[in-house]
Amino acid sequence: MTTLKEQLKQQIIEALNLEDIHIEDIQDEDPLFGEGLGLDSIDALELIVLLDKQYGIKLTDPVKGKQIFSSINSLADFVAQNRCK
């Protein structure tokens, strides 16, 4: 799980062009939106594409998305349980 969390952090940094952010800057429990990384609605769409592209997960329920993207911990749990590749 630790490897998956590190992998997700790296993929988020690359996909969202977070040039000033490094893996060690993102804590597992930090909120990804709002006060944490300060991601916005376009970033949320980019994360949905990332899940599909990298893990074969199609996220269709926006209500679930809010919980899934709340932190690296919740995102890693979701990916581990639902990944197709």
Place this chain on the structure above:
Amino acid sequence: MLYISHYIQIQKGKVYKDGALYFEDSNSEFKTFAKNLYQSLEVQYPKFYKMDNLCKLAFLASEIILADNTTLDVALIFSNKEGSFDTDIQHQQHIQHPDEFYPSPAIFVYTLPNICLGEISIRHNFQSESAFLIAEHYQTEYIRPYTDFLIRSGKAQKALCGWLKMIHGNYEANLYLVESAGGLVHNKNNIENIINNNLNI
């Protein structure tokens, strides 16, 4: 009479402000040059990194030319030849890839050239008049009287105008700020000298 208070040219790794060299980078490739210029300005605006190249170019030019500006009432009138074609191509490459045909939302949102007006407006809290004109050449005959009208009619206190080029790694920005006082008269000759880079020392 209205005046041009400041003007800027960005091209081939160099930035000229009011005719004098302001910044120079030995690496003129846009991505590196833009990052180095951004860092030299000591601006804290992480959204810069998410912008497409046209927006980065417009953002950097406006940061420098508006450095001393204190009014929020600045109209924006930009023009170019290519529109957002540079980013349109990237979007097309994403969606026509045989295996990884995933569109990127972060790229797609920049497939309109006037997004750079929005980025500058958000950055400076402008809620002003704005227009992005696509034309073969800078339309001084139209843009000069339009700028005059905006300021004289009270629709704006100042106007940031100019030409932007961003295509296949070739970039150029020629912007000028029009207001009630300044060193150059806001006339056709001075505008075209700025657009054609004739005023740099």
